[in-house]
Amino acid sequence: MIFLVNDTAATPEAGGVYSILEDFYNEVINNDSKNKWFFLLSGKYFRETDNVKIIVREDLKKSKLKRFIFECFSGKKFINNLNPDVFISLQNISTIGIKAKKKIVYLHQPIPFQKLVKFKFYKKEERNLSFHQQLVGSVIKYSLSKEKPFVIVQTQWMKKAVLSQVKLPKEKIYVAHPKVEIIERTKKSLNNRSFFYPASSYIYKNHRIIFEAANLLEREGINDFKIYLTLQKGQLPLRNNNIFYIGHLNRTEVFKYYEESILLFPSYIESFGLPLIEAALKGDIILTSKTEFSRELLNHYKNAYYFDYKNAGQLASLMKKVINGEIKADGSRLQVNENGESLLSSIKNLL
Known part of the structure; x- marks a missing residue:
């Protein structure tokens, strides 16, 4: 043929x-x-x-x-x-x-x-x-x-x-x-004060809500946390002392961050949402926007927590619970047969 x-x-x-x-x-x-x-x-x-x-x-x-x-x-x-x-x-x-x-x-x-x-x-x-x-x-x-x-x-x-x-x-x-291939590494201790969002700078990736949530936490006196974005500094006109622009990462580096950080995923338009599956296959805590695609992909995953993609207060509340140890990963992973x-x-x- x-x-x-x-x-x-x-x-x-x-x-x-x-x-x-x-x-x-x-x-x-x-x-x-x-x-x-x-x-x-x-x-x-x-x-x-x-x-x-x-x-x-x-x-x-x-x-x-x-x-x-x-x-x-x-x-x-x-x-x-x-x-x-x-x-x-x-x-x-x-x-x-x-x-x-x-x-x-x-x-x-x-x-x-x-x-x-x-x-x-x-x-x-x-x-x-x-x-x-x-x-x-x-x-x-x-x-x-x-x-x-x-x-x-x-x-x-x-x-x-x-x-x-x-x-x-x-x-x-x-x-x-x-089908998503994962990179297995030696599991390191999860840092519940480290958050990670691998995404481009499109508006619908919704970085703004992360900055708003970080500002809300700071107003409560919560400052001992870090958020890492895979963007260059000039790509967004937004700044916060707890948010770091780390630029493009290769897949090995991305998986390193999955294992050491909590995934933030406030995007509200995705055909699929690859980071959701990658992080779930590693058993990570995921804080994600409540959308059709996120609900579908993480339907059987117990470590996913949802917020309204327009509501920075909801995201800040979930981040606070992670930082305070009220939200913890239960050790389960997304099953391979769902991959x-x-x-x-x-x-x-x-x-």
Whole structure:
């Protein structure tokens, strides 16, 4: 069989989007030497093998308009000339007019499907999010309704959201939590005065509530705690003596912080919420926003504590209880059988 993977939007600077592509490429390289694979990308980011070839369309990286035209109009001719049996999009959109027998879209962009917030284009800090929510979101929904591919989503809440906003039979939507690999280390004593939040600086990651909670604790005379954020100092216009910007961390460093700190996770928009699963697999205490995705992912996990994502007082109260030893980890971990499956496994299950 001939598989074609379309992901011209992913570049090494794109963070999690590129990680999805890289992980999937490695899965294919390590597990499939029989089928022929084409990866349609914006750069030659990976090596080729006898059965895995990289097709570069660097022009699609330079312009969102060119990528839109490719996905909606010109791309079908380019892709159909390669005669794929299975077409796979890792960039949320189902390219219009593809003739492959099987079409699969990996849908991991939650912003157009969530209803909590409508981002404003006239606000500079929200402009890019508004663009993805309104314009890109409309293209995604139109392409899925028209092409009716199989759609892989990461959570049940995403499935419900897609069904309510896209004309797609429910049997076409496949729910699969990503498989999360954990790094085992020698367990160190948990510091109940150390908190950790690994996240980018997007507004919906909700860093502001952490600063508000820290200020509330300080007003109560509670100062002997530290909060670590995986951001550079200039990325947020917020300061607090107990909050430290530590920059980007590799996975080994992230797991070190999981083992020594309490996870804070105030984000209110996520397709999945990877840190929640990573920390739960390690048995950590987790203080997280009360959302559909957090409730779903941590449904069977006993060390999770929830707060309203708009209420800094609730978060401060939970942090105070952790600091005072009123909240302690009970030693249980999220079970491995709740740890999902790889993307390649999901695709094989659909086929």
